[in-house]
Amino acid sequence: MFGFLRRRRRDRIRSRPFPDEWLRVIRRNVPMFGRLPEADRRELLGHVQVFVVEKNYEGCGGLELTEEIRVTIAAAACILLLHRRTDYFPGLITILVYPDAYVAPATTHIGGGILMEGDQIRLGEAWKGGVVVVSWRDLMETAAGRDDGRNLVLHEFAHLLDMEDGAVDGTPVLEGRGRYARWSSVMEHAFERLRRDRALGRYSVLDKYGATDPAEFFAVATEAFFEKAAPLRRRHPELYEELAAFYRQDPARWDRPASLVLVDPEGDEDEVPAVEGPS
Incomplete structure (x- = not known):
């Protein structure tokens, strides 16, 4: 019964008109969106609507949460859910968003059975207890194409899939x-x-x-x-x-x-002409 009601509620959320400002945010901050097939874009936008409604976000380190932050994280994370039966990362309790890299306590194995405790600078992490932590600045580096193929949101939310x-x-x-x-x-x-x-x-x-x-x-x-x-x-x-x-x-x-050329240091370039997405 509860599963049926949850599906109905999510169907209603996905049927709502998608906010124009959210779409502008996704096009600006999630470059991968422009590469998706049109049907996948439509599916992704529906997932974003559900994710933003259901998931809790918390700003840390003085960061004030905005719709831009919520929608950007939701769109990047939900790319992992396309074409799959999903319950939208059911173990996820909250998303902590820092303005930049942050300091967290860490224990490091240095050999010989010795552990060293101290602080570590991090960009993100995923906890088994249902928490994802990300740096907003790193997400913007990805949006600007300056992360050399890294994607913090995909990385941390892949950990959530692993933990299910x-x-x-x-x-x-x-x-x-x-x-x-x-x-x-x-x-x-x-x-x-x-x-x-x-x-x-x-x-x-x-x-x-x-x-x-x-x-x-x-x-x-x-x-x-x-x-x-x-x-x-x-x-x-x-x-x-x-x-x-x-x-x-x-x-x-x-x-x-068209401007994206992936260079393999030991192989050929991969370059494919662009096609225009929907306006």
């Missing part, structure tokens, strides 16, 4: 038991390859932070899947295939702005 089964291990809930064996094999192989690349100082389309552990690898791979799709598909075809099956999307086939 109660574990933080780089394996989200998959459809069908048969999927887990191949997922594990592909992810483990790509993870070990990234660890070798980091140790040897070799180039990788994947951010080296993904070599930290399997959970961080999944989050980093999610960023690359959406932000560096063509290079990822070329260099890690099996990894790309697994992520495409999970997210039910194929971003390597999306249209890219």
Whole structure:
């Protein structure tokens, strides 16, 4: 009964006219929106309406929350939900938004069973208790195209998907038991390859932070899947295939702005002419 009522309420929210100002915010702050197929854009806007209504946001470090902040985070996060049955990150309790990088207590393993406690400067994090923390300035760096394929919101909300089964291990809930064996094999192989690349100082389309552990690898791979799709598909075809099956999307086939050229230091440029989006 409660599930039925929740679906009806969400259907009503999605049926409302989408605010013009929200659309301008998304076009300005979420560059990926312009690359999505038209049907995906419509689906995303409906998800944004539900997300903004249902999710709690808190400004931290003196940041005053605005509709722009709420809508920007919602649009970036909900890209992960396209084409998938979703309950809108059900474990999420609140989103903490800082104006810039922030300082958080951290414990670091320095070897020999020794732990070092201290403060650490961070841009974002996701807690198993249902909290996501992001830096607004970093989101604006992504909007301006200055983050070299990183995407903080995709990274942290990928962690939430990973946590939905109660574990933080780089394996989200998959459809069908048969999927887990191949997922594990592909992810483990790509993870070990990234660890070798980091140790040897070799180039990788994947951010080296993904070599930290399997959970961080999944989050980093999610960023690359959406932000560096063509290079990822070329260099890690099996990894790309697994992520495409999970997210039910194929971003390597999306249209890219004419000015965007992805350069692979050890390969060719990927450049695709732009097509105009809806006005």
